[in-house]
Amino acid sequence: MEYRKLGKSELQLSAITYGAFAIGGNMWGGNEEQDSIAAVHAAIDHGMTSIDTAPFYGFGRSEELIGAAIKGKDRSKIQLLTKFGLVWDGSNQGKGEYFFDANDGGRNIPVYKYASKANIIKELEQSLSRLGTDYVDLLQLHWPDATTPIDETMEALDTLISQGKIRAAGVSNYDLAQMKTAGKRIQLASNQLSYSMLNRGIEEDIIPYALEHHIGIIAYSPLERGLLTGKYFKDAALKADDHRNGYFGQFSADKVEAFLDRITPLAESKNASLGQLVLRWTTLQPGITVVLAGARNAAQVIQNARSMDIELSEQDIRFIHTALEEVYNGMNA
Structure with missing residues (x-):
């Protein structure tokens, strides 16, 4: 495994980072607890020491499973990345920005974007409890909240860094203008964004800006939630409640x-x-610091980790890019 420095922070993250959305269960057709814990163990054992999660993943369940999986392990050798800013329990008391209704076992649960200072502090304490730790390595805004000034959100993150409760601060799904505004208040360690062979829009403006200002890019959905594995063209059925x-x-x-x-x-x-x-x-793409790879079980994790063993030449990369242009016809490029 290769480890990469995240922006100007002191964090060294595994180039393939374990994405823990699916083990939360909701929106993914459920999950198996023992498989999920085994997946986290396999990630750590095979060099994927960085684990990315969020309170929203399974409405706290993903963080709880990670907490159970890392209990008793050397915390200093594990990098925990979590988020804040999606509220589903009504504690926002009508504040924030309505996002969507999440399906949970047949129930529709309204989810709001809410990134006020008080909410960030509250959410972090809940995450620390679920994860069984007293700090997280990277705390990220999950989605921009148009009802809360960016400066207020960044002030809260700066405070948490000074308190030692987080080692670095990042955002997710920020556009270029939002990154620039946030950068006036705090040194962002990263921006977590959707990026794949079929979705390369951030190459136009965000990646050049990130490179210039030493901001890490964490790429999520690189496999387009499994589509680019090819197995869904070979009769791999999805459960009815799977968002894919x-x-x-x-x-x-x-x-x-x-x-x-x-x-x-x-x-x-x-x-x-x-x-x-x-x-x-x-x-291997310019500006991409680490890549998130989700997995439901240990076997999938090991396969993901071994992707770093592949050597791709410049000729190989040109071949892939040519295939994208000729076959996919430049869509989303």
């Missing part, structure tokens, strides 16, 4: 399948799966 039933609809299935067919021989020549090839490509 709708998510995959934004892409041209025929073009994605044709693109994957084009690069499959390259993966095979590297003794790698499509998913491993895609992850390794993502880690």
Whole structure:
């Protein structure tokens, strides 16, 4: 595994970081507790010492499972990344910005974006309790909240750094203008953004800005939630309450399948799966600091970790880019 410095912070994160959205269960068709804990153990054992989660993932369940998994382990060798700013329990008392209704076991639960100073402090204390730790390595705003001034949110993060409760502060899903505003108040360690072979929009403005100002980029959904593994073109059924039933609809299935067919021989020549090839490509893109890879069980985690063993030449990368341009026709590029 390779470890990379996150922005100007002191954090060294694993290039492939374990993404813990799916083990929360909600929106992913449920989860198995023992499989989830085993997945976290496998991540740490195979060098994926950085773990990214959020209170919203399973309405606290993801953080609880991570807390159970790391209990008794050397905390100094694990980097915990969590978030704040999505409220679902009504404690915001009508404040904040309505986001969407989340389905949880057939129940629709209203979720709000809420990033006030008081809410951040409260959410962090809850996260620390669930994770079983007294600090988190990186605390990130989950989604921008238009009802709270950015300066107020950044002030809260700065305070938590000075108190030693977080080691570094980041954001997620911030556009360029929001990054610039936040940067006037605090040195951001990172911005966590959606990025994949099929979704490269941040290359236009955000990545150049991040490189210039030494801000790390954490790429999420590099596999487009499994679409780029190719298995969903081979009769891999999704459960009815899996959000990917709708998510995959934004892409041209025929073009994605044709693109994957084009690069499959390259993966095979590297003794790698499509998913491993895609992850390794993502880690090699300019400005991308670390890449999140989710997994429901230990076997998937190990496969993700081994993607770092793949060597891609400049010629290999050009081949992939040519296939994207010719087969996927530049969509989202």
